[in-house]
Structure formats: C-alpha cells, structure tokens
Amino acid sequence: MAGEPFVDRLVRRIEELENPLCVGIDPVLGRIPAHIREEAARRHGQNERGAAAALYLFGAAVVDAVAPLVPAVKLQSAFFEAYGGAGVEAFWQLVLYARQKGLLVIADAKRGDIGSTAAAYADAFLGHEAPVSAWADPDRYADALTVNPYLGSDALEPFVKRAAALGRGLFVLVKTSNPGAAELQDQVLLSGETLALQAAKLVDALGAKHVGRSGFSAVGAVVGATYPEDLARLRAWLPHTFFLVPGYGAQGAGAAEVAGAFLPGGRGALVVAARSIIYAFSSEHAGPEEFRASVAAAARSAALDLRAAARRAT
Numbered sequence: 001m002a003g004e005p006f007v008d009r010l011v012r013r014i015e016e017l018e019n020p021l022c023v024g025i026d027p028v029l030g031r032i033p034a035h036i037r038e039e040a041a042r043r044h045g046q047n048e049r050g051a052a053a054a055l056y057l058f059g060a061a062v063v064d065a066v067a068p069l070v071p072a073v074k075l076q077s078a079f080f081e082a083y084g085g086a087g088v089e090a091f092w093q094l095v096l097y098a099r100q101k102g103l104l105v106i107a108d109a110k111r112g113d114i115g116s117t118a119a120a121y122a123d124a125f126l127g128h129e130a131p132v133s134a135w136a137d138p139d140r141y142a143d144a145l146t147v148n149p150y151l152g153s154d155a156l157e158p159f160v161k162r163a164a165a166l167g168r169g170l171f172v173l174v175k176t177s178n179p180g181a182a183e184l185q186d187q188v189l190l191s192g193e194t195l196a197l198q199a200a201k202l203v204d205a206l207g208a209k210h211v212g213r214s215g216f217s218a219v220g221a222v223v224g225a226t227y228p229e230d231l232a233r234l235r236a237w238l239p240h241t242f243f244l245v246p247g248y249g250a251q252g253a254g255a256a257e258v259a260g261a262f263l264p265g266g267r268g269a270l271v272v273a274a275r276s277i278i279y280a281f282s283s284e285h286a287g288p289e290e291f292r293a294s295v296a297a298a299a300r301s302a303a304l305d306l307r308a309a310a311r312r313a314t
C-alpha cells in the first residue's frame with residue numbers, strides 16, 4: 001500500500017522543523033571516536049563484524065544527536081558495503097533505527113541498470129511488490145533512493161513505478177557536485193542541450209504523473225551546490241522537482257551557493273552535509289557527550305545558515 005508519498009512527508013517535516021538540512025552518514029572507521037571502535041571490538045573482535053558494528057554504533061549515535069533537529073538522514077551505502085555482508089547488515093539496521101527515531105531515510109546507492117535489474121534494485125532498496133512483499137518486512141526499506149539516469153528512461157521506470165506504488169521517493173543524478181561533473185554532464189548534445197539538461201527533462205517527464213499534495217513529484221533530482229549557476233537554472237526549469245543538494249560544507253559550498261536551490265517561499269530543496277557534521281568533534285578521543293554535543297551543534301549551526309538561505313529565496 002502506498003501511504004503518504006515520501007516527498008509530501010519530507011516537505012511537511014522540513015516545514016515543521018523549519019530546517020532543510022539532511023545529515024549524511026558516511027562513516028569511515030579511522031575517523032570514528034575511539035570509544036565507539038573499542039566498544040565494537042570488545043563485542044565482536046577486530047574483524048569485519050567489529051568494523052561493521054562500529055559503523056552502526058557511530059551512525060546510531062549521529063542519529064540520536066540529530067533526530068530532534070533534522071527531517072532526514074542520507075546513508076551512503078558505499079561506506080557500509082566496504083565491510084561485506086556485515087557492513088550491509090549494519091546499513092539496514094541503521095535504516096531501521098533512523099526510521100524508528102522519526103527520520104526520513106535516503107539510501108545513497110546511485111543504482112541504475114537495464115529494466116529487469118533495475119526492478120531488482122527497487123526490490124532491494126524500496127520494497128517488493130505483491131505477492132513477494134508478503135515475504136518481506138515492510139518497515140526495513142529506505143524512504144528514498146538515489147539513482148543514475150545514464151541508461152535512459154526504460155531503466156528508470158521500474159524505480160519510478162515502485163516508488164509511486166509504495167509511497168517512496170527517488171533522486172536522479174542530474175548535475176553532480178564533484179570536480180569532474182562537467183566532463184560528461186556539461187557536454188552539449190546534438191539537440192543543443194547539455195546532458196544534464198536532458199537528464200533534468202527525463203526527471204520532469206517521469207515525475208509528471210506522480211506529483212503529490214506538496215506540488216512536488218516522487219522523482220527528485222540530485223543537483224550539486226558546487227555549481228550554483230547550474231543549480232539556479234535547473235531550479236527554474238523544474239518547478240515540480242524536489243532537489244537533493246550535496247556539496248554544502250566539506251565540498252566548499254555555503255549558504256550563498258545553496259540559495260538558488262530554493263523556490264520562492266524557501267521550498268523545494270533538501271541540503272546534504274555529511275563530513276562537516278558527523279566529524280565535527282575535536283579528536284578521535286572525544287567522549288560520548290562531547291561527540292553528541294559537537295554533532296548536534298554543527299547540525300544546529302548548518303540549519304540556521306540554510307534556514308536563512310531558504311528565507312532569502314525569491
């Protein structure tokens with residue numbers, strides 16, 4: 001059963017908290033506070049299971065620190081997959097934990113493949129269709145998933161269909177935040193448009209039938225804050241598309257760069273910050289209280305900055 005669409009739940013939570021910040025959980029074992037690593041090693045040993053436990057305990061501590069403040073977290077699958085089956089299990093345990101704490105959870109796994117395989121990725125991250133859904137736990141899935149548009153519309157459709165059927169969301173890569181993004185995404189095609197604009201048009205077309213009460217569709221776009229001119233241009237082209245905006249904080253973008261992501265009234269964007277929040281503590285020897293306080297303070301400060309940026313949107 002669909003339930004309320006992800007994007008509508010997201011918009012409501014952002015408005016309730018007056019906060020468009022999404023905390024990214026990208027756990028690197030070597031950067032996790034020593035007390036968490038030691039606890040994980042005591043429980044499971046210094047092995048992949050212990051490493052995965054450390055990622056989970058760290059992620060859960062981040063969730064505890066930010067759950068009252070932010071609408072959503074984004075879990076970067078790569079950092080968990082790095083520890084094999086135990087890491088993948090830790091990823092899903094953390095999805096569940098964050099959802100239980102009232103957060104919306106975005107799985108950042110950037111999936112994309114031919115239709116039949118895309119459907120299997122949708123099964124994995126968003127949930128199964130009936131009758132197989134009877135075998136699965138409906139609460140264990142992510143609320144939304146990042147996907148890659150490179151294979152074209154037939155490869156995205158299984159994700160869109162599943163997101164719409166189950167009340168989940170998608171964020172399609174349109175203009176990424178990394179330094180090499182322009183190499184392919186800014187290429188001008190025979191149509192005279194850039195690849196990024198073609199991806200944006202695909203997002204708009206795929207989402208058109210799935211616009212929720214908030215006025216936004218189930219098919220969102222990833223647009224980096226590190227290319228503020230493109231961000232503002234894409235924002236104007238896609239009034240019904242919700243943006244997931246990485247690049248703020250550790251990658252150098254600030255409130256001025258992010259401002260173009262918002263529609264008039266300050267709606268339409270969720271800004272991601274991972275390293276600048278989750279590693280805000282002073283050293284790996286930070287104790288539990290210093291860890292919690294510094295992560296919460298960094299999230300609060302980013303929230304104020306982004307709230308002001310959203311309010312300035314015209």
Ligand SMILES: O=c1ccn([C@@H]2O[C@H](COP(=O)(O)O)[C@@H](O)[C@H]2O)c(=O)[nH]1
Nearest residue numbers: 024076176177224246250251273274275
């Ligand atoms: O274009 C993109 C798409 C995804 N990301 C992801 O967002 C976070 C950003 O982390 P920071 O520490 O805030 O830089 C990370 O998980 C990336 O994989 C992105 O940065 N850019």
